[in-house]
Every structure is written in C-alpha cells, then in structure tokens.
Amino acid sequence: MSSPTIHGIIGYTITPFSADGSSLDLDALGRSIDRLIDSGVHAISPLGSTGEGAYLSDAEWDEVSAYSIHRVAKRVPTIVSVSDLTTAKAVRRARFAEAEGADVVMVLPTSYWKLTEAQILAHYGAIGDSVGVPIMLYNNPATSGTDMSVELILRIVNSVDNVTMVKESTGDIQRMHQLYRQGEGQVPFYNGCNPLALEAFAAGAKGWCTAAPNVIPQLNLDLYQAVLANDLNRARELFYRQLPVLDFILKGGLPATIKAGLRMTGLEVGDPRLPVFPLDMAGQAQLQKLLTLLR
C-alpha cells in the first residue's frame, strides 16, 4: 500500500495532567506538540509509553487522541499508539484514530495472558482489516510482556497488508540485522531504544522513535543529519554527547523524567499518575545538570 514516508526523529508526546492528576490538561498538551514540531521533528507519536496511554480511561484516551491529531494538523505525520488488551478494544481505538485523521497507527501486542504466535498474528490481522492507514508493528517485551521473534514479525508483515513498518525496542541490535537480512532490506525498521540510537542508524534504521526531543531536540536531529551525511565520526561524537541524557531518561522512566524536563523549561505538564512517582529532588538536580552541560 502507499504509505507516508516516515523517517528521522519521531517525537513522543507526554500526556499532561492537572495538578491533582485527575484530569487532562489539553492546553499544555497542545503547547508541547507545537514545541516538538517547531524544533524540527519529522513526526509526532502520541499515546505511547511516554504518553501514559495505559493509565488513561477510555474517554481520556479518545480525547487525547483526537486533540493531538487535530493539533498536529498534518504539519508532520501523526502516529497514534492504539494498543489495548483485547482485540476488540484495540480495533475500536485504531478506527477512532483513523477517523480523526491519524496517518499511521502503532500496535504493541499488550497481554496479560501470554499470547501464542497465532494469537498475535490474528490480533494484527483483525486490526489490519479494520483500518486503511498503515500500521507500525511495535515490539517491546519489557512493557508488553510479549517478545516477537524476527520470524514472527516478518510473517505478520507478509500476511497483513497494512503492517508496513517495524519498531524494535528490545535494545538488541541483532534483531535489526535479522530484520534487514531476512526482510531482504525491504522492511523499514525504526529504533525505539534511546541508548541504541547510534548503532540503530549504523545498522540502517530509518528513524528513531524517542521522547528525547521534548528536552534535547537539536542533538537528536543533528545525530540523524550526521548519519544522512555519512559522517560516522560526527555521529559518534554527537551520540556520546547526548548519551548521558538518554541513559538518564530511560533509567528514570520516561513520563517522570520528560515531565520534569518540560517543567524546567517552563512548560508545566503535571506529574505522572500514581503509582508512578514524579522525578524526585535528586533526580531533578541531576537532570538539570545534564541539560545545562549540553547548552
């Protein structure tokens, strides 16, 4: 199928809450989206892990989804994460996002009961049958509890027409090598593991899905430009410059660290929902120091 050319730096949005965590702050969401686009990211991805999609009620999810798509307003492509525990609910979300104007939907096979390969394939098939937009298959065993082998991923890509892109977040570069080898270089893959950014590009990733542009957009973009310019030495240097921040936001948890980082730059987006804690004082000081060093 014809699909939008997704590439480069794909920025994750957070989901801002009111001070007590009970309601959404859509105005802050809009400003965070504008910032990302103004900084130069190549696509916007709402409601992913960083966006605390799993912690929203269905009504909230719909609201954030619709608002984000309309706010982006085709300035760049919007990739909406529509994962849900049951196939019926994931289908509903995918249809909703498409109806609101999403360019791509991203699907992680979240599970409570461990899924068989046939069940995962059927899950993608049902979503694929329900929408016309391209689907980015997302593999992230650390959050989903399901690890899809490269063989399974390619089986899904080959049997579900609109699964046309793969986001790999195991952090194991060999998965990308195998996607390249077994997919004969025809399946575009994207990196979802921040500290693997340099090597994923070296291995041929078409893009990097990351929450980092909320705090250090220029360094993320420069790394991608260095790779496009075939300048490995500069890419390596840029990568090591930003690695302390990438390590920090991964280790501290993306919603907590990114929300703290946005607050430091004057954009109040509230705290993550409990049981996730906001970044503590020591963490805030460390993040502030890391960001200051990069200026």
Place this chain on the structure above:
Amino acid sequence: MSSPTIHGIIGYTITPFSADGSSLDLDALGRSIDRLIDSGVHAISPLGSTGEGAYLSDAEWDEVSAYSIHRVAKRVPTIVSVSDLTTAKAVRRARFAEAEGADVVMVLPTSYWKLTEAQILAHYGAIGDSVGVPIMLYNNPATSGTDMSVELILRIVNSVDNVTMVKESTGDIQRMHQLYRQGEGQVPFYNGCNPLALEAFAAGAKGWCTAAPNVIPQLNLDLYQAVLANDLNRARELFYRQLPVLDFILKGGLPATIKAGLRMTGLEVGDPRLPVFPLDMAGQAQLQKLLTLLR
C-alpha cells in the same frame, strides 16, 4: 487486625461471556460459583487471572464483582482481586468490593512502567488506607511484570496494617522458605503455582489458590486433606495423579482450558476474549482424555 481464617483450597472463578464475547453471562457465573462451593472449596476468588479481570471494562468489572460476592453469600469467604494499573483505580475497586461485602481483597502490583520499591509500597499503602478488610498481597511477575523480593514483601506486610497474607506465584519454592524464615513463621503464605502444590504445602503454605477445582475439585481437596493428615506418601501420590491436569491447564492458559473443561461437564461459559483463543480441538481432546483418566 482480626481477619477471616483463609486456608485450604481457594477456588478461582472464570468470567462467562455470551457466545460472541461481547456481554457477561451472570447466570452461568452463578452456577459455576455454586458448583465450586458445593464441591467443598474453602474460599472463592473472583476476577483473578483466570477470571479475565484485566479484559473487562470497568462497568463489567463492577458487575462481576458485586454479583459474585452476593452469590457466594458468605457460604465461604470471598477474596476479590482488585488490581488495576493506577493507584486511584485500584483504590476504587477495593472500596467497591468492600462495600459489596468482600471478605478479603487481593492486590497484584500490575504495571506498565517498571515500579520502584517505594512506588509499590505506596501503592499498597494507599489501598490499605482505603479499606478495612484484609489484603492478600499477590506476587506474580509473569503476569504483572513486577517481581517483589521477599524483603520488600515483608516490608509491606510490616508497614501496611491490613496486608496480612501473601500469595506467591513465582513458582520458586525458595521464596516461601524465605517468607517463612524472615517472617519468623508469622506471615501466612499461599501458593498460586499449580504444579508447585505438593511442595508448597510441604513448605508450610496455608492454602492453594487455584482454578483447578472447576474441573478436579476432589483431587485438590484430597491433597490438602492428606497434608493435614501428615500423610506425605498419600499427598505425593495424589499430587502426581493430578499433575498432568495441573500442567495442562497452566500450559494451555487458565481461561481457555478451564472454560473448555466446564463446557465438557455441561456448563456453558463461553470463550475467552480475543486475542486469547479458546482451546483448540486437539487441546480439547487431550483435556477430555486427562479428565477421563481421573474418573
């Protein structure tokens, strides 16, 4: 705090759905509960993993919770699983269950973002502050993604007054040994891993939380009786007799296998919700064979 004496065979209920999976079948739920109680189980636990609690909408969850508690009607204690991703939602469920008459609530620290020990402790603390009934702490990293160490579990037991019982489902018997050693024999623990039933009782577990009584109640009860009678040889023999069924339902997935098993005995409870598949023909034949051998 004074707490009901929970011990013995604690039977999990399934959640019956209509043929197309879209609605609840409370009448079938009621009959499955009556069967379990008539067979002699010592407590009933709705909405756990077997009960597909994670796959229900909030409204459905409330309906199943209230209906189950009222149907049990204090014939035996009811232990309701109230786990949810956010602390606010888990608190709401715990309060709801208590208001409807639950004797105990069970709490698994489900997570999307990996939780720190402080976050887990605060989560239990918030739920503990919200209800007056005892809480059974539940550790099951395979489904929750969070593995609580024995040290953390005891820290929670010691700091949250109404966390008075521990359900261990790692399948690692050493956890029970350490609960016993470090808890100085004062913290009642329960086994949630079916193929560990014999050894958990040998190690001093007070009860066995299991879906198996839906299909082989007498063997489950006999094993417990043999342990109470201090008859290790008979307990071993009974365990190995039922082990093929225990292995089968674990490997095949509890909702799929238990629902198939109930159907075989004339109680139609529908299928699990997709993406989980119902038991396939080969699995049904194997289960039928295993059950026939035990008659």
Place this chain on the structure above:
Amino acid sequence: MSSPTIHGIIGYTITPFSADGSSLDLDALGRSIDRLIDSGVHAISPLGSTGEGAYLSDAEWDEVSAYSIHRVAKRVPTIVSVSDLTTAKAVRRARFAEAEGADVVMVLPTSYWKLTEAQILAHYGAIGDSVGVPIMLYNNPATSGTDMSVELILRIVNSVDNVTMVKESTGDIQRMHQLYRQGEGQVPFYNGCNPLALEAFAAGAKGWCTAAPNVIPQLNLDLYQAVLANDLNRARELFYRQLPVLDFILKGGLPATIKAGLRMTGLEVGDPRLPVFPLDMAGQAQLQKLLTLLR
C-alpha cells in the same frame, strides 16, 4: 544392569590442601572420609564441586580418586565424579576410577563451547561404553554451562545402558516432576540443591547429594528418616532447622564454607585454591553462630 542401591544421604568430600595450597593433604582427606562414614551417611562422593575436582592437576585428581576409594573401602558405596572437558579425558578418568574400585561414576557434561544434544549424548555414550559400573548423570547448568532438558536426560538414560541414575541440581522442582512423569517413575533421581532438600524428598527423590554432612550430619540424616517414616510435619520442622546452614554454605561457596566448618570442629583441611577465597572472618563468625544454634 544390576546396580548398587544408592539412596539417602550422599556425602561430598572436600579435597584438603597443605597450608600454601600447593600440595594435597591425604591424611586429612582420610580423616574427613572416616568422619562422614562414622556419622552415618549412606554413600561417599569424592571429587565433585565441593571437592574442587576442577582445580586439580591430572596427577592430583588420580591421587585423590584412588585414595578416597581405598579409604572408603566399601564401607558404603563410592560415587566418583569423573567429569572433564574432553571426552577422551573423561573416559580416562572413568576407567581409572572403575579400576580403583569405584561403585558408581558421576558425569557432568562440562563444556567450554556450548554442546548440542547430539554431542552430549555421544559424550555419555563414549563413557558408558568404556566402563562397567553404573553412571549417575548430573545436570547442573550453574557450574557446567549446559542445561540438559528432561527429554534429553531420558533419551540418554534410554540409550546408554549404564546411565541408571540422575542427579538434578537446577533447583527447579518441576524437573523432578517431569523426570517422574516422563520416566514413569522408573528413573531414580537425586537432589543436588541443598535448599530444595525437603521438596525433593516430597517429590520422590531417592537421595540427597550434599556437602552438609561434613558439618551437620545428624540433621541431614534425621530429615531423610522423617521422610522414610512418612512424617511430613517432622520433616518440615527438621528442614527449617537446618535451612539457615544450607542457605549459608550454598551462598558462601561449598569449598570455602565446608573447609571453614571442618576447621571449627578441629579438622584442618587447608583453604580452597585461588582465585576462590577462604571464608572471611565475618563469614566464619556467622557460620560458628549458625552451628552453635543447632547444638
């Protein structure tokens, strides 16, 4: 084949060294063997993990092997660990031990390069063809780097005539269940994981291979007697009494802790060979305290 009836408490011997670690102290070895036999163990097993077999030169290995067998002098059966990295060297050791009078040889598939199932099977086959005594197959992935599945173990038992016993040291009780189920109760299995002693006997293990009788023989023997007497309550109580020592010697490393324990009781056996350290002062104090509590 007809085989000696190996059962009960199978005591591991340490290998005593001179003060500087450079030479063997056979006299001390002899006294440690006599102690074990006098305490009532049902079999003696030299040159296992506890015996630092891997840290000896070939000449030392031969000396310890011959000396141990002759010192036991058929008072109880002797089970000699003959594992080595190459098949040729393991065959040589097995033949040597048999020639010196070993009743059983124990074989762990040690490896540097990861072995395939066919390679492991051929290794056991070659040793089996070379000796007439029974072979105890030993599975211990933590030290050997090779984890044999139950299916592979039974394939070896079925195809190599004199592999007639299985020692399981994964610490996973389900392996024993599967050995029992798939072996139809016909393959005698032995436990090699100290903190699993109670549950392994509950699951039907015929014996317990352990270094513990060097320091607490009576408690080990009493546990076995309680199991034979079908007294689960007493077995549980005895197990929890000795568990602190079992946990301690496992965690501290068997050669270091057992050698320290023997020294405390007046039998000087030297230290483990470097890079393994002798038990430090804090560890010695803790072990002394644990042993004192049991008197």
Place this chain on the structure above:
Amino acid sequence: MSSPTIHGIIGYTITPFSADGSSLDLDALGRSIDRLIDSGVHAISPLGSTGEGAYLSDAEWDEVSAYSIHRVAKRVPTIVSVSDLTTAKAVRRARFAEAEGADVVMVLPTSYWKLTEAQILAHYGAIGDSVGVPIMLYNNPATSGTDMSVELILRIVNSVDNVTMVKESTGDIQRMHQLYRQGEGQVPFYNGCNPLALEAFAAGAKGWCTAAPNVIPQLNLDLYQAVLANDLNRARELFYRQLPVLDFILKGGLPATIKAGLRMTGLEVGDPRLPVFPLDMAGQAQLQKLLTLLR
C-alpha cells in the same frame, strides 16, 4: 606503561590436530599463522576460544604457545590467551608466554565456582604482578560463566597497572558505551562478538578480535578501513555482506566452522576435539555456499 598499539583486525588462530585428534599438527598451525599475516591482519591471537585452549593438556598448551609466538616472529603483535581455572596456573601460563616473547597476554576469569568481585580483582592483580607485558582483560560470560560489570572492569584497570585494554564479548553494545563514558574515553576497548562488528566500531572500538580472517580476511579488513575512512555507508554495506558468514561461524561454533572453512581452502587442520563435533555435511555445504557468494 608503554604498550604496543593494538588495533584493527586481530585474528584468532585455530589449533590443528592430527586426524585422530590425539596430537598437535604444528606444521599446519604455522601455515595458518602465515596465511593470516599475509592476508594483512594487524595482530595474531593464539589459544583463545577458537584455539581450543581449554581442551589442551598443559604440555600441549606450552607447545602451541611457544610455537605460535616464534612463528609470528614479531611480524605483528602476538596476544596469547593465558586463562586457567586457578590463579597459580594462569600466572604460570602468563610467565611462560612472556618468556617466549608474547607482546600481550589476554585473561578471561574462567571459573567453576562463581567468583566474587574481590576474587576476580585479586586474580588479575596476581597475574599483573607476575608479568611485565600488557594484559588485555577479557569479558565473556557465555564461556567463562563470569560477567564482569563495567564498574568492576574499570576498577581492575585502575588498580592493576598492566591491565591496559578491554575485550568485550557480551554482545551488548551498552557495555562499550559505559566503558567509554565511565572510562572517559581513555580505556581502549575491543570487540569480541562477530555480529556486533559494525556497531562496535561505530561506538569507538579500537579493534575486532575475530576468527573470521581465517576465511574472509579481506572483508574484515575492508570494514575496518571503511570505518577509518569515516565512510559509514560503505561500512554498513560491507558489514551486511559478511554478516551471513559471521552469523554462521558463531552459531556453528568457531572451532568446527573455521576448521571446516580452512579445509575448504586446502589447509587441513583436523577436527575439533570431542565432545565438540566437526561441522556436519549440511553445515559444510552451507558454509561453502556462503563463501562462494562472497567471491
């Protein structure tokens, strides 16, 4: 300390045996060394994993070590793996290699009993005190059973003067990032995981220790040259060209596949020692095909 500049492609040698595996074939070893040097590798490393060092008797080890060093004859630096289970034996080997003229010794903390950090540090310290040549610390948990953290590695580098280089074979690129970050770019690191060759160079590795030059030296050298030329696109293309061979030799086991590969090119070096099997017919056909494709 002043140390030879080790960089680039560091070729591992195999250890040739006679047809029945019982004796060494030093003549074939000499020819395999000459081939590697003639092909352009930047250093030679005998007696590593590929060299079946663990499967040799002490006398054989000495013979291979001395012969290799003399045959290389300073045409390129020689890095001899001197790992052994006891500290005393590793020290002996290190001294022997130094006396024979080795430029560097490589040390993997092989273990039977799991080593503590203090024990590992003492082991490196003892070897460091015994020789004057630089030591390449080698981390490879898959074969040694010991995984050294980056913190421990840097502690060793900082406290043992002649540990000046680190070879990382976990296959986890994040280890190299952390070595770079925490070592402030001052600790040269080398890659020992073949399918990580591209990314290790991207991350700043100074060299690649590999058995591949025995069969595809030019592709290995070209990849290194492309990295030196800062040509990422060419490096990526060269990497993916040779990846099928790199994957194959890793999966099939280095001694078996490399010995088969040498035989295909007319250099008979015998088979690996049992229990390791030589490459089977299907594997030989596959390797032949892969190599033919690269011509």
